[in-house]
Amino acid sequence: MIxxxxxxxxxxxxxxxERAGGVLADCLxxxxxxRATPAGQLPILAVDxxxxxxxxxxxxxxxxxxxxxxxxxxxxxxxxxxxxxxHAEVGQSATVHGLTxxxxxxxxxxxxxxxxxxxxxxxxxMLAHFADVEENFLDAACRSLFGAxxxxxxxxxxxxxxxxxxxxxxxxSIRLWGARERWGLPVYKAHEALTDALACAELYLAQLTxxxxxxxxxxxxxxxx
Amino acid sequence: xxxELTEVRDFLASxxxxxxxxxxxxxxxxxxxxxxxxxxxxxxxxxxEQAQHxxxxxxxxxxxxxxxxxxxxxxxxxxxxxxxxxxxxxPATYSFTAHEDCLVLLLPAEVFHELCDSQPxxxxxxxxxxxxxxxxxxxxxxxxQGGAILRTRLRxxxxxxxxxxxxxxxxxxxxxxxxxxTSSGLLxxxxxxxVGIFTDHDLRVHVVASGHSLxxxxxxxxxxxxxxxDVDAMAFEALLEMVSRNIDHMPVTERGRPVGxxxxxxxxRLEHTNPIYLAGDIAKxxxxxxxxxxxxxxxxxxxxxxxxxxxxxxxxxxVTAIGDQVTRRLIQLAESELGSPPVPYCWVALGSxxxxxxxxxxxxxxxxxxxxxxxxxxxxxxxxxxxEFVVAGLARCGYAxxxxxxxxxxxKWRQPLAVWRQQFRSWIFAPSSEALxxxxxxxxxxxxxxxxxxxxxxQEQIATDAPGNARFLTHLASHAVARQPPLGFFxxxxxxxxxxxxxTFDIKTTGIGPIVELARVLSLARGLRQVNTxxxxxxxxxxxxxxxxxxxxxxxxxxxxxxxxxHHQAAQLAAGQEPxxxxxxxxxxxxxxxxxxxxxQVIRKQQSALAYLHKTHLLS
Numbered sequence: 001m002i003x004x005x006x007x008x009x010x011x012x013x014x015x016x017x018e019r020a021g022g023v024l025a026d027c028l029x030x031x032x033x034x035r036a037t038p039a040g041q042l043p044i045l046a047v048d049x050x051x052x053x054x055x056x057x058x059x060x061x062x063x064x065x066x067x068x069x070x071x072x073x074x075x076x077x078x079x080x081x082x083x084x085x086x087h088a089e090v091g092q093s094a095t096v097h098g099l100t101x102x103x104x105x106x107x108x109x110x111x112x113x114x115x116x117x118x119x120x121x122x123x124x125x126m127l128a129h130f131a132d133v134e135e136n137f138l139d140a141a142c143r144s145l146f147g148a149x150x151x152x153x154x155x156x157x158x159x160x161x162x163x164x165x166x167x168x169x170x171x172x173s174i175r176l177w178g179a180r181e182r183w184g185l186p187v188y189k190a191h192e193a194l195t196d197a198l199a200c201a202e203l204y205l206a207q208l209t210x211x212x213x214x215x216x217x218x219x220x221x222x223x224x225x
Numbered sequence: 226x227x228x229e230l231t232e233v234r235d236f237l238a239s240x241x242x243x244x245x246x247x248x249x250x251x252x253x254x255x256x257x258x259x260x261x262x263x264x265x266x267x268x269x270x271x272x273x274e275q276a277q278h279x280x281x282x283x284x285x286x287x288x289x290x291x292x293x294x295x296x297x298x299x300x301x302x303x304x305x306x307x308x309x310x311x312x313x314x315x316p317a318t319y320s321f322t323a324h325e326d327c328l329v330l331l332l333p334a335e336v337f338h339e340l341c342d343s344q345p346x347x348x349x350x351x352x353x354x355x356x357x358x359x360x361x362x363x364x365x366x367x368x369x370q371g372g373a374i375l376r377t378r379l380r381x382x383x384x385x386x387x388x389x390x391x392x393x394x395x396x397x398x399x400x401x402x403x404x405x406x407t408s409s410g411l412l413x414x415x416x417x418x419x420v421g422i423f424t425d426h427d428l429r430v431h432v433v434a435s436g437h438s439l440x441x442x443x444x445x446x447x448x449x450x451x452x453x454x455d456v457d458a459m460a461f462e463a464l465l466e467m468v469s470r471n472i473d474h475m476p477v478t479e480r481g482r483p484v485g486x487x488x489x490x491x492x493x494r495l496e497h498t499n500p501i502y503l504a505g506d507i508a509k510x511x512x513x514x515x516x517x518x519x520x521x522x523x524x525x526x527x528x529x530x531x532x533x534x535x536x537x538x539x540x541x542x543x544v545t546a547i548g549d550q551v552t553r554r555l556i557q558l559a560e561s562e563l564g565s566p567p568v569p570y571c572w573v574a575l576g577s578x579x580x581x582x583x584x585x586x587x588x589x590x591x592x593x594x595x596x597x598x599x600x601x602x603x604x605x606x607x608x609x610x611x612x613e614f615v616v617a618g619l620a621r622c623g624y625a626x627x628x629x630x631x632x633x634x635x636x637k638w639r640q641p642l643a644v645w646r647q648q649f650r651s652w653i654f655a656p657s658s659e660a661l662x663x664x665x666x667x668x669x670x671x672x673x674x675x676x677x678x679x680x681x682x683x684q685e686q687i688a689t690d691a692p693g694n695a696r697f698l699t700h701l702a703s704h705a706v707a708r709q710p711p712l713g714f715f716x717x718x719x720x721x722x723x724x725x726x727x728x729t730f731d732i733k734t735t736g737i738g739p740i741v742e743l744a745r746v747l748s749l750a751r752g753l754r755q756v757n758t759x760x761x762x763x764x765x766x767x768x769x770x771x772x773x774x775x776x777x778x779x780x781x782x783x784x785x786x787x788x789x790x791x792h793h794q795a796a797q798l799a800a801g802q803e804p805x806x807x808x809x810x811x812x813x814x815x816x817x818x819x820x821x822x823x824x825x826q827v828i829r830k831q832q833s834a835l836a837y838l839h840k841t842h843l844l845s
Contacts, residue, residue, distance in 0.1 A: 072261060072262070073260065073261050073331075074259055074260035074261075075259050076230060076233065077256040077258075079230050081229075183262075183326060184284055184285060185284060185328055186232075186236075186283060186284045186302075186328065188232050192231070194230060195231065195232050198230065198232065198233075198260075201260070202260060202262065202328055205260070205262035205328075206262045206326065206328075208262070209263075209264040209267075209326070
């Protein structure tokens with residue numbers, strides 16, 4: 001999927017809104033923050049998906065975790081996480097996300113998890129580490145569930161880390177857990193959707209101390225490209 | 226939907242005091258938190274700022290500095306910060322700066338207070354931490370001790386009324402104003418502007434020694450446009466200024482307008498409230514009048530100790546040390562006036578002084594134990610005049626006369642050792658409830674001056690006789706449990722109804738008294754020789770009379786109640802009032818009230834245990 005900027009994403013959101021139903025229509029009708037908004041004041045939702053693979057056409061969405069970031073503060077009261085009854089066998093992907101078939105069978109319907117995510121994303125910029133996965137899976141899920149896509153403006157902590165690494169002429173990992181080490185962030189048990197969303201949000205706050213709280217959204221999106 | 230943030234929950238669960246919270250409380254708590262990241266060098270909470278959150282350090286390190294920039298503590302992962310500011314609902318007395326990049330969990334102030342209310346373990350933990358931090362500050366200050374002159378601003382020491390007049394006032398009128406204000410200097414202010422200063426020195430050298438008329442205007446002899454110092458300057462800055470200019474007086478100004486006068490003596494006097502200087506000064510005084518002046522400085526000592534947050538136990542010991550010193554000096558003055566004593570004697574302190582628990586409002590309780598060679602007809606006159614001299618001297622030094630007349634000036638309490646021995650035997654072996662009510666403080670006796678063995682002999686006798694005597698102990702126990710602390714304090718304040726103290730409650734009789742009495746009974750029951758209440762509690766614990774929890778609870782309660790009382794009294798002293806024990810419930814902050822309630826509950830519980838142990842209900 002091609003990332004869109006500026007007016008083009010707003011145009012696309014308006015176009016999708018005409019076809020969209022349910023919570024997606026509401027989400028698309030809610031304007032996103034102005035692109036001049038400084039990072040310190042941005043409403044953001046940090047999101048992480050666990051999937052069986054990287055292709056939304058073939059692979060399944062297994063779990064979702066998210067938590068809101070208001071400017072420079074993570075609000076833990078907004079944290080949510082869902083395990084989805086995906087009607088799929090996890091197979092080898094279990095070695096990454098650790099979810100078992102039994103856990104999935106006890107999970108909620110895909111629609112419930114996606115609807116909650118879409119609602120939480122209303123008026124918020126999405127934040128993820130390697131955001132392509134979340135953008136693509138969410139868009140695909142919305143098309144099948146609500147009849148329209150969800151064009152997103154998202155900030156990608158992996159890309160931000162890459163920029164910081166280049167600016168400072170550093171080496172070191174841009175992967176989530178490696179990047180966190182660079183900022184002295186605590187070690188978590190990796191790959192549980194909500195933990196990863198929180199980990200990503202914390203990494204973003206750390207990165208902001210380097211990038212500056214007054215960095216406008218426009219720049220953050222540009223670096224995330 | 227499962228919203229459990231396991232990483233955050235597990236982190237909290239592995240650190241005090243969150244580890245003690247029930248699982249459900251912890252789960253809810255997590256949802257009330259926010260997370261922030263602080264870059265190295267950035268400030269979490271500044272000095273003087275009211276903390277809005279409890280800061281729980283998730284990773285990194287944070288430095289605490291006090292108001293003089295001294296590093297108090299380096300906090301690590303798992304520690305909670307800004308406790309004192311939250312508990313006291315007061316501006317932070319430290320600054321909190323990220324030493325490394327930090328990830329911090331923020332718990333809003335209102336949630337913190339909710340948890341303190343609903344989870345006693347939570348509150349107790351933070352109260353202990355707060356005191357520990359304060360103790361840390363104390364020890365840091367002890368090593369950085371530069372004296373009050375380095376910490377005090379001029380605003381705190383200039384007196385309320387400015388001694389000033391206009392510059393065309395006559396010298397004689399100016400001198401009259403200075404005499405009336407007992408000031409060695411006078412500010413000359415025309416239309417609100419400081420135009421000059423006139424001092425004792427100017428009077429001596431420029432007016433009198435030069436033979437000028439006192440009717441001339443003071444303007445002729447004043448120092449024009451004197452150097453002045455701002456009211457917010459530190460005391461030592463003013464002193465440096467004076468030393469470098471070789472002057473003893475400086476006008477103090479606020480935004481350019483004169484507000485007072487400071488002298489080098491005022492500044493040097495700051496150091497005099499240091500208890501060590503004070504004790505030394507007391508010993509140096511050559512007559513009663515100068516001793517009275519010095520002894521009355523102890524009010525300032527108490528204020529300073531409270532401001533430095535010394536423990537109530539320590540303050541009691543320091544104030545008692547001053548009381549002992551004053552007593553000894555008075556006795557020496559009495560001997561130099563009346564001659565050497567005809568027979569040996571021991572001056573003993575009773576009650577709070579005996580227990581090392583004197584406070585700024587304590588009255589005097591004392592007695593005289595005379596050698597058995599004492600002969601009333603021959604030596605009576607000497608010891609009457611001697612004890613009256615000391616008792617009256619103590620009263621003039623601010624130790625009020627004992628309302629129950631338990632003082633050496635009372636013939637009944639000025640007896641040879643043999644008579645005292647008989648007196649204690651009758652109290653212990655033929656006890657009556659009434660006699661013991663007034664006699665309890667005699668069991669806190671401590672030799673202060675003279676032939677100590679006379680006092681020690683009585684202490685030994687008490688320790689030997691008291692333990693086996695169930696009736697005596699039962700009577701004492703029944704007094705100790707008679708006055709119960711007001712537990713209804715929170716719903717409806719139980720307060721004194723009479724006189725000036727309407728709507729107040731007496732923290733001494735309802736809070737401190739019961740613990741003192743409990744400790745005394747326990748101590749006498751085992752023949753323990755300690756007289757200080759804290760020591761008695763510790764000894765009773767070591768002797769197996771109190772379990773760990775009871776001993777710790779009682780000691781904490783005594784410290785806390787005494788702390789509240791001292792803060793009240795220090796505030797009264799600062800306002801120029803006589804310190805007393807009458808607290809207005811509404812002057813307590815919610816935290817103090819809560820903790821006071823807990824302390825009262827501890828007392829009630831231990832009173833019940835004591836009543837059961839000594840079967841006070843069987844007393845007819």
